[in-house]
Amino acid sequence: MLPASPFKLPPASPSIVPANAAPCPSAELPDAPGVGHLPAYFVEQMTNVAPKDRATAGRRACVVCKRKSPVYCSTCQKTLCFTTLRNCYSEWHRDNRICV
Structure with a gap:
């Protein structure tokens, strides 16, 4: 048995999905549109x-909130925030019906 963690997890909240959003295909399917959409850092390309x-x-303006972010989608090539306070990455993909 693992010892109790000193960190408290926040209560699970229901995911906010627009009512008219189509259900996402399973990520296990090889032809699923969201497969391969992974966050990456601009700094990785800055040799x-x-x-x-x-x-x-290594920072660009996020396409959702316009704040500076070092993260982009490796497939879409869009700059998107991916922090504990802002998850523009998931929001942008969900709004464009790309499941990640």
Whole structure:
């Protein structure tokens, strides 16, 4: 038996999905449209930028909230926030009916 975790998980909340949204196909299907949509960091492509400048140079404006983010979708090539406070990544894909 594992020891109790000192961290408390928030209560499960129902997922907010628009009423007119089509159900997402299972991610287990090879032809599912959301398969392959993974978050990536701009900094991974910055071999020619000095390490001290990567935090600033590796940020772009999020297409949803317009705040700076170092994350983009590796398939859609859209800059999207993916933090504990903002999950524009899931919101944008859900609004565009791309299941991730």
